[in-house]
Amino acid sequence: MDLMDPMFRLILAIGMAVPPPTxxxxxxxxxxxLLFATGLGQVMQKRAQGGKAVKAREFNARxxxxxxxxxxxxxxxxxxxxxxxxxxxxxxxxxLREYATLMPLRAADRWALMLAYLALPVQAFFILTMQYGxxxxxxxxYLFMIxxxxxxxxxxxxxxxxxxxxxxxxVMMAVYALGHAAFLLVLPIQYYGDVAKPGEGLxxxxxxxxxxxxxxxxQYCWGKLLGKNKIIPTxxxxxxxxxxxxxxxxTAFLALIIAPFMSPFTGIGAAMxxxxxxxAGFLGDVTISAVKRDLxxxxxxxxLPGHGGLLDRLDSTVFTAPLMFHIxxxxxYS
Amino acid sequence: xxxxxxxxLRLLVIVMILRPxxxxxxxxxxxxxxxxxxxxxxxxxxxxxNSHLDALVLIANLPWRAILRVRPIVAGDYFxxxxxxxxxxxxxxxxxxxxxxxxxPDSDPLAPAITALNQGSVLVFFPEGTRGEPExxxxxxxxxxxxxxxxxxxxxxxxxxxxxxRSWPRGAGIxxxxxxxxxxxxPLAWTGDVDSYTDVVGRRFRTLATLVxxxxxxxxxxxxxxQS
Numbered sequence: 053m054d055l056m057d058p059m060f061r062l063i064l065a066i067g068m069a070v071p072p073p074t075x076x077x078x079x080x081x082x083x084x085x086l087l088f089a090t091g092l093g094q095v096m097q098k099r100a101q102g103g104k105a106v107k108a109r110e111f112n113a114r115x116x117x118x119x120x121x122x123x124x125x126x127x128x129x130x131x132x133x134x135x136x137x138x139x140x141x142x143x144x145x146x147x148l149r150e151y152a153t154l155m156p157l158r159a160a161d162r163w164a165l166m167l168a169y170l171a172l173p174v175q176a177f178f179i180l181t182m183q184y185g186x187x188x189x190x191x192x193x194y195l196f197m198i199x200x201x202x203x204x205x206x207x208x209x210x211x212x213x214x215x216x217x218x219x220x221x222x223v224m225m226a227v228y229a230l231g232h233a234a235f236l237l238v239l240p241i242q243y244y245g246d247v248a249k250p251g252e253g254l255x256x257x258x259x260x261x262x263x264x265x266x267x268x269x270x271q272y273c274w275g276k277l278l279g280k281n282k283i284i285p286t287x288x289x290x291x292x293x294x295x296x297x298x299x300x301x302x303t304a305f306l307a308l309i310i311a312p313f314m315s316p317f318t319g320i321g322a323a324m325x326x327x328x329x330x331x332a333g334f335l336g337d338v339t340i341s342a343v344k345r346d347l348x349x350x351x352x353x354x355x356l357p358g359h360g361g362l363l364d365r366l367d368s369t370v371f372t373a374p375l376m377f378h379i380x381x382x383x384x385y386s
Numbered sequence: 387x388x389x390x391x392x393x394x395l396r397l398l399v400i401v402m403i404l405r406p407x408x409x410x411x412x413x414x415x416x417x418x419x420x421x422x423x424x425x426x427x428x429x430x431x432x433x434x435x436n437s438h439l440d441a442l443v444l445i446a447n448l449p450w451r452a453i454l455r456v457r458p459i460v461a462g463d464y465f466x467x468x469x470x471x472x473x474x475x476x477x478x479x480x481x482x483x484x485x486x487x488x489x490x491p492d493s494d495p496l497a498p499a500i501t502a503l504n505q506g507s508v509l510v511f512f513p514e515g516t517r518g519e520p521e522x523x524x525x526x527x528x529x530x531x532x533x534x535x536x537x538x539x540x541x542x543x544x545x546x547x548x549x550x551x552r553s554w555p556r557g558a559g560i561x562x563x564x565x566x567x568x569x570x571x572x573p574l575a576w577t578g579d580v581d582s583y584t585d586v587v588g589r590r591f592r593t594l595a596t597l598v599x600x601x602x603x604x605x606x607x608x609x610x611x612x613q614s
Contacts, residue, residue, distance in 0.1 A: 145563075149413070153549060153565040159520070162562050169563060353565065354415055 059246040063180055063238055066134045072251040074313045075258065079129060082262060086122065089115050113358030120356055121365065125261075133237040133253055134180060140234040141176045145169065147362045148226035150353040155218050160208035164199045164215075168223045171195050175231050182242040187235060191228040196220060221343075225363070225370045233257060233373040236380065243385035255314035260376040262310065263326055264368050267303040267333045274298025288341040291334070300330040316384045325379060329372045336371030340364070393454050396478065400453055405446045411561055412439060412553060416447055416568035421543055424449040428506045429541040432530060434591055435512035436520055436551025439561060443547060443568070444510050445479065457482050457502045458510040486515060496533050503537055513587055520551030523595065526588040531580030538576040544587070545570050546594035569594045 071079065093115050096108040124143065128136040152165055171191065178187040200216050240252040275295025283291045307326025311317040317325050340363060344352060353361020408414070423429035431448070433440055441458045448456060458475075462483030465471035475481040482502055485495045494500075499509060511533070514524040534540055547568045554561035571594050577583045 145410075149563045149565055152563070157552075159555065162558060166560075166562050355413075 057245075059241050059248075060181070063132070063134045063137075063182070063241060065132050066138065067132050068130055068135075069132045069250065071129060071254055072249070075251050075255055078258065078262070078310055078314055083122070086115070086118055089118075110358060115358070117356040117358040117365075129254065129258070133241065136237045136254065136257070137176055137179050137234045140230060140237075141172055143362070143366075144226050144230040144234075145172050146355065147230065147366055148172070148222060150355065150361050150363055151222040151226055154347060154349065154352055155222065157218065158208060158211060158215055160206035161203060161215050161219065163206060164202040164219055167198055167202050168195070168219060168227065171223060171227050175227060176234070179231065179235050179238060182238050184235075184242065187231065191223055191231070195223055195227070199223070225366075229370040229373050230366070232377040233260060233369065236260065236373075236377055239377070239380060239385050252315075256376070256380055259307075259311055259315050259317075260329070260372060261369070263303055263307055263329045264333050264372045266306055267299050267326075267330045268337070268368055270302035271295045271299030271330075271334065271337075274302070284338060287345060288338050291338060296330075296334055299334070300327055303327065303330040303333075315380070321383070325376075328375060328379065332371040332375045333368035336368040340367035340370070393480075396480065397450060397453050399478065400446055401450065404442060408439075408443055408446050411563045412443060412550065412566035414447065415565060416443075416545075416570065418570035419447065421570045421572060422448055422545075423452050423508055423541055423543060426451065426506065427541060428455070428503045428508060429543060430503070430509045430511050430530075430534070431543050431545060432511050432513050432587070433545040433547055434523055434595075435514045435517050436522075436547070437517060437554040437556075437561075439550040439554045439566075440512065440517075440547055441479070441510055443550065443566060444545060447568075448508065452508045455506055455508045456480065456510060457507040459484060459499055459512075461486055461516075482509075496529065496536075499533055500536055503540065513584075517551070517556045520555035521548070522551075523591060526584050526591070528580050528584050530587060531583040534576055534583060535580055540576075542574045543570060544574060544590050544594060546591060546598050548595070548598045567598050569598050 070076075090112075093108065093112040097105065097112060100108040125139070128139040131139070148168065152168075157165060175187060175190055178190060199219055200212075203212060203216060236256040237253040239256065240248040271291075272295065275290060275292045275298075278294040278298065279290075279292035281293045282289060283293055283296060304323040304326035307317070307329075308319070308323045311322035311325065312319075315322075340352070344350065351360025352363040355362045356365055359365045423431065429452070431444055433444055441460075445453065445456055445458065456479075458479055458481045460471075460475055460481040460483055462485050465475045465481060466483040476483060482498050484498060487495070499511075502509060511530060513526045513530040515527045515529065516524070518524045530542075534542060545568060547566060549564055549566045553564040553566065571590055574583075574587060574590060577586055
């Protein structure tokens with residue numbers, strides 16, 4: 053690894069960068085959708101009465117949450133890949149903190165938890181220096197061995213396995229899975245070097261986020277419209293086959309249209325990507341639902357109005373990010 | 387009274403450094419902030435005590451006018467005997483050291499607190515007197531009652547803070563990041579005598595605790611899902 057290499061200068065420079073015009077178009081379109089939803093919410097709230105007014109208020113809170121997410125992502129959209137990696141690391145940190153707060157960890161787990169937090173800057177370093185090999189083994193090999201050692205050295209064996217599993221799952225979601233999203237930003241530079249098209253990594257990441265979010269919304273809408281046959285009623289009573297299939301078809305269609313503007317995916321490949329992300333998003337959603345159900349909480353936190361906590365919003369991204377990363381890497385960047 | 391320059395400097399440090407640092411470590415999910423003292427009157431902010439973070443979180447979340455006049459009441463035997471306590475707690479945060487026991491029949495350990503209130507300060511006071519076991523509410527000591535008895539018109543605002551004892555419990559070297567949850571209650575009225583006031587304060591804290599616990603998960607029960 054030679055940090056003087058021009059391609060590292062592309063990443064290690066933390067600053068502003070204007071996305072390419074095609075990406076700006078898609079970003080503008082997303083803002084347009086949000087503006088439309090905001091206007092719709094205002095009209096709904098003016099006209100609605102009684103029970104509908106409550107629904108309208110919930111809808112507006114949700115839209116406000118989306119604006120908040122957009123605001124959070126702005127420094128990533130208009131920043132260099134390095135700045136984007138830092139923004140995503142900060143989000144991952146807040147998600148891990150939310151998870152650790154929710155989980156009943158023992159007093160003996162303090163040092164292990166501290167090490168889990170410290171894995172974030174280490175992982176960010178491996179992403180920024182594009183060391184794929186170290187990035188991919190950091191959490192599932194080394195952190196997974198260091199965490200039990202930290203717990204054992206604390207000397208408390210009571211509920212050791214339970215605590216360990218709890219913490220492992222937390223770093224898997226918040227550190228490792230979200231790390232894949234961050235690595236998307238530097239993936240093209242790692243492959244093409246300094247001749248990579250500017251903003252290509254950002255395009256991959258935005259494609260992931262837009263497809264994941266719209267799949268969540270589409271599954272919800274199709275489920276409300278046609279939903280009848282529940283998939284796993286004991287975990288998530290609102291998830292139906294109709295919603296799932298409708299969401300999958302919508303996401304595949306959306307990917308078919310927007311993916312060529314922001315990524316190397318085109319045609320049938322783009323549609324397959326959309327379908328795969330829809331399936332992964334659904335699985336992530338129900339998995340985090342099961343976690344919350346086990347703990348007896350409705351929301352994982354209160355960071356985003358109308359959405360609950362960060363993990364409530366990131367639930368599907370946790371599963372879609374690694375999939376997006378490996379599909380992109382396998383077909384275009386290896 | 388602390389010199390005005392020092393007070394503004396302290397406000398700057400608290401708003402520019404302490405607030406962002408605490409936002410990263412504990413977050414700021416505190417409900418009912420509008421009930422915290424914001425005018426120019428003196429006031430007492432009371433809270434349950436689990437961690438050194440309690441006082442820091444309370445001070446950092448106060449409105450800026452109150453931060454200018456804030457004086458935490460701290461244990462003299464603990465903080466006034468170490469160099470770091472003198473610099474950080476007594477110097478930087480303007481802590482008022484008091485002795486936690488009576489030296490003789492005529493001595494009044496709370497005299498410095500009364501003086502500060504008369505000068506218009508906002509006191510931060512922990513009625514339990516000590517951090518105790520992490521996340522366990524101890525008993526309300528009568529010190530608060532004796533203090534308010536001298537100034538019955540005083541604005542007393544109770545705050546319940548959850549999770550900070552997990553984040554930085556007694557005996558732990560450094561805090562580990564965990565989101566804090568808090569609830570600011572309505573001001574407490576003086577009841578007429580120290581004993582009943584102490585009861586009312588304890589009951590109010592328990593009510594606030596249930597409000598915070600409503601959206602906090604219960605401790606995981608390993609036996610709950612096993613089949614018998």
